[in-house]
Amino acid sequence: DTGVSQDPRHKITKRGQNVTFRCDPISEHNRLYWYRQTLGQGPEFLTYFQNEAQLEKSRLLSDRFSAERPKGSFSTLEIQRTEQGDSAMYLCASAAQVLDTGELFFGEGSRLTVL
Amino acid sequence: GQSLEQPSEVTAVEGAIVQINCTYQTSGFYGLSWYQQHDGGAPTFLSYNALDGLEETGRFSSFLSRSDSYGYLLLQELQMKDSASYFCAVKGGSYIPTFGRGTSLIVHP
Numbered sequence: 001d002t003g004v005s006q007d008p009r010h011k012i013t014k015r016g017q018n019v020t021f022r023c024d025p026i027s028e029h030n031r032l033y034w035y036r037q038t039l040g041q042g043p044e045f046l047t048y049f050q051n052e053a054q055l056e057k058s059r060l061l062s063d064r065f066s067a068e069r070p071k072g073s074f075s076t077l078e079i080q081r082t083e084q085g086d087s088a089m090y091l092c093a094s095a096a097q098v099l100d101t102g103e104l105f106f107g108e109g110s111r112l113t114v115l
Numbered sequence: 116g117q118s119l120e121q122p123s124e125v126t127a128v129e130g131a132i133v134q135i136n137c138t139y140q141t142s143g144f145y146g147l148s149w150y151q152q153h154d155g156g157a158p159t160f161l162s163y164n165a166l167d168g169l170e171e172t173g174r175f176s177s178f179l180s181r182s183d184s185y186g187y188l189l190l191q192e193l194q195m196k197d198s199a200s201y202f203c204a205v206k207g208g209s210y211i212p213t214f215g216r217g218t219s220l221i222v223h224p
Contacts, residue, residue: 031210033211033212035214040216040217041216041217042202042204042214042215042216042217043158043202043214044214045211045212045213045214048209048210048211050210056209056211091157091158100210101163102145102146102148102160102163102165102206102212103148103160103163104148104150104158104160104212105160106157106158106159107157108156108157109157
């Protein structure tokens with residue numbers, strides 16, 4: 001297992017289009033997180049899954065954003081009707097539940113540019 | 116809610132020691148983590164403190180005082196490759212780490 005992988009790494013889209021990002025966590029990790037990061041800021045929490053259950057969503061997350069983790073393995077994050085303010089790096093992270101060392105393993109991120 | 120404060124930028128010279136402070140406000144507390152992020156890269160985990168005191172991992176150490184809602188990351192024997200952004204992250208009343216805005220560390224020769 002080589003770590004958390006995200007796809008695509010870069011996405012350029014026009015305002016109003018829909019985009020979907022995929023995250024494959026480390027295989028034995030049952031916790032999965034999505035964060036968003038803009039230049040000069042820290043990662044901002046979007047949503048959290050434990051296995052296939054979505055347990056937390058940020059109150060800042062508009063209804064244009066939806067995330068799934070259908071079989072408790074990979075996850076997708078969809079943004080509908082994209083806006084220029086959605087331009088950011090979307091980071092996925094995973095963690096093990098059994099041994100909580102406080103560590104999140106991040107993927108390299110999916111960079112979204114909305115024109 | 117949760118909030119964290121850390122300096123926006125710190126500069127130091129190679130070989131020196133630098134301390135990056137982090138104060139936080141949270142309802143409930145599980146632990147404080149530190150992450151390093153190079154430009155264009157993913158955040159990578161450095162350390163985690165759930166209890167008061169100092170944790171040492173090689174050149175990096177992290178300290179926590181829960182009564183003061185305060186922690187710091189100590190980097191010793193600075194190297195040029197340590198130039199990066201450093202984030203503290205607090206795990207409060209849920210298993211959701213909340214990140215600070217980050218500290219840009221610039222190491223000069």
